Amino acid sequence: MKNFIKRFLLFCGIYMLVQGFHYTTVLASDNLDKSSAKPTITSTTNLPNTSSNSTDNSSENTLSGQTTSDENTVSTANLSSVQNSSEEKSTDENTVSKVDPTSAQSLSNENDTYDASTSQNTTYNTIIKSSTPTNKSWKIEFNEPVDINSLKDKIKVVDKSNTEIPITLSSADNNKSVIVTPTANYDYDSDYTLTIGEDIVSLYNRKLKNPTVVKFKTVPSIVSIDDINTTINQEDNYSLPTKLSANMSDNSTSSVDVSWDKALSMTSIPGNYVFKGTVEGYSKTVTLQLTINPFVPVQSISNGTRTQSAIGTSLYNYLMNYDNRQSVLERAIELHDGDTSNNCVYFASEALRRAGLTDLPDYVANTLTLTSKLQSMGWQISTDLSMLLPGDICFTTSYGNGPTHAYTFMKWADPNSYDYAYICDNQGYDYGDNAYHIRNIDFETSTKDKLSYFMYLA
Template sequence: MKKLIKNFVLFCGIYAIAQGSHCTIALAANNMDKSSNVSTVTASTSLDTNKDISNSKTIDGNTNSSNDKSASENNTPEKANSNVNQSTNYDTIVKVSIPVSKKWKISFNQPVDVNSLSGKIRLVDNNNTEVPLTFSSTDFGMSVIVSPTNVCNPDTDYTLTISGNIVSRYNKTLKNPTVVEFKTAPVISSIDNISVTINQQDDYTLPTQVTAKMSNNTTTSVNVSWDKSVDTTSIPGVYAYTGTVDGYSKPVTLSLTIKAFEPVPSIMNDYRIQSQIGTNLYNYLMNYDNRQSVLDRAIELHGGDTSNNCVYYASEALRRAGMTDLPESVANTNQLTSQLQSRGWQTSTDLSKLLPGDICFTISYGNGPTHTYTFMKWVDPKSFDYAYICDNQGYDYNGDAYHKRNIDFQTPTKDAISYFMYLA
């Protein structure tokens, strides 16, 4: 039994702890049988997260070439000179770029006395200035958290040395010192505040990344999270958003200016020119307050009923656009189609001719089209799949009568278009 204990190998593992990442180096030490040869410690996993490079060394996240000075495991690192004897074999040297707030977790297969580690685990910078460390353990010495008392400097070389004469509580010693050389990553020095100006009803979402100026005078894109989303671009004004970036203590601000819609004098495409009524209708419905006013009147015309108001909505909008003789009693899609035809409106199914201000009708199940709405613009001018439209169904779209809708295809809740009408 004594011989078995005597030959027990003391292992340790180093884990880099920061920002939720897990970086591992598994380290093996020699046994304490005096007749045995000293074993060289081997790194089985690099400090670079997401990379497994068994039995190889890593510099800044990449496997180093054989002509690097650290390629031999028996080389003596310059930064370790003050820590260990020159004749001692060294463990694999690893160089990576890591966050300045990194802590190190050293795990052992035998418990160690945390209070005995002072001077046996050291951290020095590139000027060989020692960085004060604190040691803690929550699992009876099976692992030790090594924490610099101050955040490391960015873009700086450091050497973490684990002395080979660390002794476990069972009097087993890790003879081979372990040296981890690393360079801290640059930190964010500043992020400019953002100002954006868009037109009313433009599509806009807050950026997921912003440009950060780094401490090494470079720039990089970093992820940002915002305190709220852009609910609507329907209402003109200036809106402020506050963003948070990991590793940056200051807030990022974005100012969004939504310019009020300016009415257009005419509308056309390669096939036709919109009538004045159609242009007036488009300009009128591009105003949020106007759309809401039309909806209120449509509900009133329907006796207070808040559903099935699409014809009341379209008819009221047309009257406000200049078709004053359109009866307020028009209540269904067949009646509206007939009223428009009697006024010279034409029917078409060619979606390439569709213009903002045209009146669209969906498919019929025997009793006339199921719905009507005013076409405002294509979401993608090269596709007839989706469009922005105005109708009474804003309750399905954050309360705004102006919203996206499927056009040339069916969904479980929204019918496809059958035809549209326009005044030639």
């Protein structure tokens, strides 16, 4: 029994010795690239099952459990202890098979290739990658801890002229990972080589037997981005673009993010507006010139079901002017003795008076009184949204004390839907201080009641 235990312990010691020291360079989807150390490439990001063309029969070359859920693992090296690293090379250790990568930020899937090359007596696995971000960092994972201070001259990045690029090395994962980061961004559209040298030794005195180089090309540079000239009508719905089409140095086009020097808060005031945009990696400024044409008053309003009255048409035309709306709001606050809240009826009534309904008294201050006064002047009540026209006065749900709100209908946000509409009221403080804004119509929200009925002059 004692002899059996001795043989078992000896077997375990020998097995642990021959497992070897290896590493993994991982190619991640963000700014860190990871990879690994067995002559096969696998991916765990829902790629098709692809078997490696190589066969690894040596126990020291076995790598398992090295990939993560969203990474492509490139296995490129066999490793053994320092004592026998120069003699033990299996015949298939240079074989590299390919699975299409899926990391869009760091790889160009259709252009990435892999090969093997030999320098003197040392066999290198070579990985070739395209469309690498200019701020790319590489993460190298080892199966044994390393002394980062010993790696200074053993992990290098050079350009196509073989000029060494300054890099910083930092350790992670209890010294089992090394992150390689350039001190300044790489040049665009340029070739580089990352070398993971043959003399790397773990803290357990085990040496990298089959080192790796990664030849990568950075993303193309931006050659030009066209300036933009856009013309819209007053109160049109328009947003500054968040992405632009850039012409690249490889004759392709790319969608790039843009940041503007100022925001466009509204399209209520006609005029010419200039916005300056900046794009990362592009030294020039992109110019967007926006022209807002002034509103042209309409002569009549009709939807085929009914035609708007002269008062309703005049009200619509008057409220399409931003300065007019602001003036109405100021007067509504004045009529309410300076109170800035609960002024919806003051606002609607004042706008109606300026549109020509001069018999409507200044003291009209609530929805029930406004409804009664309009009825006495021949205005009709309807709930048929198909008849609703710009210039009609709308009233929301009543909870026993009359409708909760009143506003002027301006137009449907979508002509095929009764869900939302552009309206005018005193609640511009909820919409960028613009009395002209979108509101829910045929449904209620947690803060805004739905429409109950509207009124128009027949």
